[in-house]
Amino acid sequence: MKIPAGWIEKDNNLYRKIEFKDFSEAFSFMVRVAIEAQCMNHHPAWKNIYNTVEIWLSTHDAGDVVTGKDIKLAEKINELV
Numbered sequence: 001m002k003i004p005a006g007w008i009e010k011d012n013n014l015y016r017k018i019e020f021k022d023f024s025e026a027f028s029f030m031v032r033v034a035i036e037a038q039c040m041n042h043h044p045a046w047k048n049i050y051n052t053v054e055i056w057l058s059t060h061d062a063g064d065v066v067t068g069k070d071i072k073l074a075e076k077i078n079e080l081v
Helices: 023-040 068-080
Strands: 008-010 013-019 045-049 052-057
Touching: 013 068, 023 045, 023 052, 023 068, 052 068
Parallel strands: none
Antiparallel strands: 008 013, 013 052, 045 052
């Protein structure tokens, strides 16, 4: 599996930290990701502090490891940045 640009694989997760202009941009991004994640039935672990969003992706029903589902969601997230 090829890890999408901007992501690293660490501790059985795909991880990415993204900084935005301000809180509104970060929160708007999170809403767009939430809609895509819901459609895929694959939900991220994430944290938002002001203009920064951190995201961790792993597949829980596969034993909390990185799978193709995570790669696909990471690619979709990259399209939303």
